[in-house]
Amino acid sequence: MSADLSDILAAKRILVCVGPGGVGKTTTAAALSLEAARRGRKTLVLTIDPAKRLANSLGLDELGHDIQQVPAELINGEGELHAMMLDQKKAFDEIVSRYASDPEAVKRIMANPVYSQISGSLAGSLEYAAMAKVDELDRESDYDLIVVDTPPTAHALDFLDAPQKLTNAIDSPAIEWFRNMRQGGRGRGVIGRTGAYVLKRLSKFTGSKFLDDLSIFFTEFNDILGGFKQRAEETFDLLRQDKVGFVLVASPEAMAVRESLFFFQRLSKASMPFAGFVVNRVHANRPSALSTDQLAAAIKDLPKVAELEYQPTSVRIAAEDMLASHAELQILAEADEQQIKRLRDAAGADATVVRVPFFREDIHSIAGLGRLSEYLAPRR
Ligand SMILES: Nc1ncnc2c1ncn2[C@@H]1O[C@H](COP(=O)(O)OP(=O)(O)O)[C@@H](O)[C@H]1O
Ligand SMILES: [Mg+2]
Numbered sequence: 001m002s003a004d005l006s007d008i009l010a011a012k013r014i015l016v017c018v019g020p021g022g023v024g025k026t027t028t029a030a031a032l033s034l035e036a037a038r039r040g041r042k043t044l045v046l047t048i049d050p051a052k053r054l055a056n057s058l059g060l061d062e063l064g065h066d067i068q069q070v071p072a073e074l075i076n077g078e079g080e081l082h083a084m085m086l087d088q089k090k091a092f093d094e095i096v097s098r099y100a101s102d103p104e105a106v107k108r109i110m111a112n113p114v115y116s117q118i119s120g121s122l123a124g125s126l127e128y129a130a131m132a133k134v135d136e137l138d139r140e141s142d143y144d145l146i147v148v149d150t151p152p153t154a155h156a157l158d159f160l161d162a163p164q165k166l167t168n169a170i171d172s173p174a175i176e177w178f179r180n181m182r183q184g185g186r187g188r189g190v191i192g193r194t195g196a197y198v199l200k201r202l203s204k205f206t207g208s209k210f211l212d213d214l215s216i217f218f219t220e221f222n223d224i225l226g227g228f229k230q231r232a233e234e235t236f237d238l239l240r241q242d243k244v245g246f247v248l249v250a251s252p253e254a255m256a257v258r259e260s261l262f263f264f265q266r267l268s269k270a271s272m273p274f275a276g277f278v279v280n281r282v283h284a285n286r287p288s289a290l291s292t293d294q295l296a297a298a299i300k301d302l303p304k305v306a307e308l309e310y311q312p313t314s315v316r317i318a319a320e321d322m323l324a325s326h327a328e329l330q331i332l333a334e335a336d337e338q339q340i341k342r343l344r345d346a347a348g349a350d351a352t353v354v355r356v357p358f359f360r361e362d363i364h365s366i367a368g369l370g371r372l373s374e375y376l377a378p379r380r
Helices: 006-011 025-038 052-057 088-099 103-111 113-121 125-140 158-170 173-182 189-206 208-238 254-269 292-301 303-308 312-347 366-376
Strands: 014-018 042-047 080-085 145-149 244-250 274-282 353-357
Touching: 006 025, 014 025, 014 125, 025 042, 025 052, 025 080, 025 145, 025 244, 025 274, 025 366, 042 125, 052 366, 088 103, 088 113, 088 125, 088 208, 103 113, 103 208, 113 208, 125 145, 125 158, 125 208, 158 208, 244 254, 254 274, 254 312, 274 312, 292 303, 292 312, 312 353, 353 366
Parallel strands: 014 145, 014 244, 042 080, 042 145, 244 274, 274 353
Antiparallel strands: none
16 A cells, blocks of 8 residues: 555545544545546546535535536636535435335325434434435445545544444334234234324323324334335445545544554455555654754854843743643654554555644635645645
């Protein structure tokens, strides 16, 4: 593997940025896609939760579920950059439309109040919607590269577990019970009769309309579920292909690194292609052998300091303070290096591990994304 992500940016069709919340997935996805466009590829970034200022800086004030092209003058290169922000509800609607038996069934499901609740709140549904969208784009779009940002889950692994979680949730005994209940006496004997009884009691509290909606929904949704499962399996297959690369984003903190390592192992178990680690917000490692005297002499010689004619002791105190601060930063940098070493030890000496420094400011501009790219995929 190479020292940075340049080769991957040129060779892959789908890049998935994964990592725990807040480490810089969205920023990394935006920077990689911008750089790919600058290098001539027709690129789409599928983002989940871009900061408003980041979307604004890409000229995408109203970023939504519809794909928009980033103004060409911002790209300043041969390719194109397109962007969309996944709308979970709309992505779900698309899946339902695709798998429902007929247009009337689509209408009925979408009009059912239970659907609007459930499509937004089932465990793993955002992750599932994102993956299904990637699968659809892979089949039906002509982008050279699709860069995928992933939802801000507490654990990066949730992303791969999402389809299973979702099907488990829909297959849960409680929901099965509702489904059976509706079939009343028809061959379901005890469940049917108990169901009818419980339904009658429950409807006293909730109103029978709600329970009706619920059981109709789960009966009708059962057909769609087959489609959901099929989609999940197909997406899982897609994510194993060579044209895909997982970019594991982490910060150099022990927790984030541990999670990245879990995910790395999970990828190799599932035979999914690992592209590289991005360790974001790394403290600069700049060991210094300067003595206080040497530093004091250097400070004293600075023209601006010389003008002020400080006492030698004042300059010396300043030099001592500076060295103490530097030593503290160096401790942080060395701690970061130790964490990065854990990634190396796990992934092998030739695995791609990119370090991105801690920038003074948040990255909310095209220029900021460009600066990030210089670390992710430097121009050679
Ligand atoms: N290397 C960095 N230096 C400084 N700020 C950063 C850096 N990387 C990301 N940020 C900022 O950190 C915040 C969180 O980044 P984001 O990409 O949204 O994380 P995630 O998508 O993983 O939750 C954003 O405000 C972003 O601008
Ligand atoms: Mg994000």
